[in-house]
Amino acid sequence: MTHTPNMTPTIAFIGVGNMARAIIEGLLATGYPADRLWVTARNVDKLSDLGDRGLHATSDNDNAILNADIVVLAVKPQGMQALGETHRASVQQKRPLLISVAAGISAEALERWFGGDLAVVRCMPNTPSLVQTGAAGLYANAKVSPAQKAQTETILGAVGLTLWVEQEAHIDAVTAVSGSGPAYYFLMMEAMAKAGEQLGLDAETALKLTLQTALGAARMASESELSPAELRARVTSPKGTTEQAILSFQAQDYDAMVLKAMTACRDRAQGLSEELCND
Incomplete structure (x- = not known):
């Protein structure tokens, strides 16, 4: 520059x-x-x-x-x-x-x-x-x-x-999406690494695989012309392994859970503004 x-x-x-x-x-x-x-x-x-x-x-x-x-x-x-x-x-x-x-x-x-x-x-x-x-x-x-x-x-x-x-x-x-967003991904990484251990991997292997997978997925999504939904569909073969994991997430209404969490974040940001700016 x-x-x-x-x-x-x-x-x-x-x-x-x-x-x-x-x-x-x-x-x-x-x-x-x-x-x-x-x-x-x-x-x-x-x-x-x-x-x-x-x-x-x-x-x-x-x-x-x-x-x-x-x-x-x-x-x-x-x-x-x-x-x-x-x-x-x-x-x-x-x-x-x-x-x-x-x-x-x-x-x-x-x-x-x-x-x-x-x-x-x-x-x-x-x-x-x-x-x-x-x-x-x-x-x-x-x-x-x-x-x-x-x-x-x-x-x-x-x-x-x-x-x-x-x-x-x-x-x-913006606070709910990107300001606080890194913590959501850290939470997912934490849970995935922990699950990897519970499935038999040693802690170091589970964590390294989790972090590299997160990095790779983010890079693919940011560099691809395809939407995240399309990228997900392309790696979710019918009756395959990935589909079983996705179905488990969806059975627990994953989208609604994310929306509820981000709405709580947004609402707290609004509340902080009211507390700090009314003097």
């Missing part, structure tokens, strides 16, 4: 947890200039490795904000209101694009806490971003320009797939 001056805004990361670090590493891997990246933490010692690589590392949030075109808000949701109220003056002076990766915080609440009339993007990334295979749902409020949307795609695209949703409420559905 080529980064020209017009396409290389200065980005400040407020907070440096796993997700912020993943995005920073992804940007650096694409050739993004380190001197256009700021990162903050209360304990600047936590940033020594990033400072050594040419990033601006500081414990001064205001300084980072005032030097940034884009501010990535990567603090915990419970700390977002205090952050906004503390640094509202700097945000209003600079008026950067705000990108929030905090779950449950609405665009309206972010605008309110940081002083109003601001371009805000909500992002729901997921943990595979840590290995540059993430999936992020994005929502932009009406003040976000096409250029800022493109900049957001560059930032989050450094760690995986980015897709926009038109309605902010759909971010909660």
Whole structure:
């Protein structure tokens, strides 16, 4: 990826947890200039490795904000209101694009806490971003320009797939599908490896076969022009071994079970938003 001056805004990361670090590493891997990246933490010692690589590392949030075109808000949701109220003056002076990766915080609440009339993007990334295979749902409020949307795609695209949703409420559905989704697959892997052991395999063999099968299935599905349903049908021979496993899942209404679980996830995301944003 080529980064020209017009396409290389200065980005400040407020907070440096796993997700912020993943995005920073992804940007650096694409050739993004380190001197256009700021990162903050209360304990600047936590940033020594990033400072050594040419990033601006500081414990001064205001300084980072005032030097940034884009501010990535990567603090915990419970700390977002205090952050906004503390640094509202700097945000209003600079008026950067705000990108929030905090779950449950609405665009309206972010605008309110940081002083109003601001371009805000909500992002729901997921943990595979840590290995540059993430999936992020994005929502932009009406003040976000096409250029800022493109900049957001560059930032989050450094760690995986980015897709926009038109309605902010759909971010909660993104949470249910991809935000929390990796855990569903980990649960399936855990159960399959355990079942493999119970069927006689040693633990290492069962786990390795499970993980490689998950990897292979995901790669086939992502690279194929066929739908997952068609791919499943093609490996499910009538009266064969796979069919017996599929029939067992279906007898327990597998689709309904997945929908119920993901609806519970969506509902909790909505509840968190109500709890965190009503002050």
